[in-house]
């Protein structure tokens with residue numbers, strides 16, 4: 001080896017050494033990035049946070065909401081329903097009812113658009129165009145009449161007419177928790193004549209009982225309510241709406257057990273949103289709690305809406321009553337799922353308070369499931385249940401680390417789903433990915449109430465937008 005060769009060797013070793021050091025630095029930097037990214041794209045949660053407790057917790061976060069109506073889960077300790085009036089649903093029943101709601105929404109849309117419903121249904125496709133009430137999770141209390149009677153109503157953004165069981169229950173009334181509304185004890189109740197414009201203007205063929213205007217809603221599951229379309233004073237917290245058109249139900253039968261009726265928050269003519277437009281500008285907001293043992297709220301009007309609310313435009317109404325939104329992308333653990341945008345534009349999407357589990361086009365759902373499972377490999381998968389196919393056995397865990405999950409809505413509005421909206425607990429030991437695929441990609445997507453948990457959800461019909469703000473109730 002000559003001297004020049006030795007120098008070369010020394011020089012090249014130095015260079016190599018330098019390279020190694022430099023590389024090492026790069027590697028170090030990169031792994032720190034990875035750690036940060038990992039911390040940001042995963043979240044560790046106590047398993048107990050998915051379960052409701054036996055006592056009710058008030059959970060409104062932030063400024064005391066003036067004039068809010070409390071929203072409670074029908075089957076939790078915050079509702080005044082006793083087990084004796086309302087038998088709690090089994091998880092099977094929840095998801096069977098949920099699927100029939102999804103099917104009935106689909107059949108209403110098919111009727112509206114004249115499209116043949118190719119999706120069909122494994123169970124019975126609702127023969128009528130009414131929404132199936134589904135599991136009817138959330139209840140809100142309003143006052144009706146003078147003096148006012150408090151009524152616990154199902155909270156439903158997927159239908160329009162507000163109705164309650166009414167004395168004398170000329171046909172039949174089911175058992176409810178509140179005393180049944182008595183028009184004869186109210187000084188502000190009035191019937192509507194069948195020839196009055198209010199009756200002719202309902203957007204549906206008037207039903208008449210001799211000369212008194214009536215209404216009839218047949219739900220997909222065979223439940224029914226029919227009676228007089230009447231006018232009455234409604235009290236919402238401290239606000240009063242006079243001359244509110246509602247259904248005074250004389251024959252009511254079906255799955256509403258315990259509830260006094262339904263509060264219709266849809267987009268149609270007869271909904272409380274439209275009827276109270278002058279007072280509230282067709283704006284309402286709500287927050288659904290993370291579990292059945294916390295409370296949420298419903299407020300009307302735009303005062304007090306937080307500046308942190310991020311909005312997405314309402315799409316053209318995909319059908320009567322519904323609020324359509326454009327879903328553009330889904331992120332799991334910080335990664336955007338590879339789903340062609342036409343998958344979402346073909347299916348369309350609505351936001352619905354009465355559907356429990358978000359439904360996605362199967363192409364989008366399978367991408368979500370694959371990505372989610374890949375980030376959950378440390379937990380043992382167990383067999384699916386009902387509409388769920390990705391369930392985990394967590395009997396050996398008390399906390400769980402799960403990937404973050406976000407939906408990106410039209411206008412690039414990214415909304416993070418809370419852990420209680422990502423996993424649905426079937427039991428103390430078993431949780432499932434809380435999403436389901438439709439049977440084919442043409443079926444409409446539905447953003448359900450599980451995924452809306454703890455978000456303030458603002459519906460601003462006048463401005464044509466829906467907004468979301470995180471962490472407004474717990």
Ligand SMILES: *[C@@H]1O[C@H](CO)[C@@H](O)[C@H](O)[C@H]1NC(C)=O
Nearest residue numbers: 183189190191209210212228
């Ligand atoms: C409303 O109309 C029904 C049916 O015609 C009738 O039985 C009832 O007494 C009327 N109520 C009032 C307050 O007019």
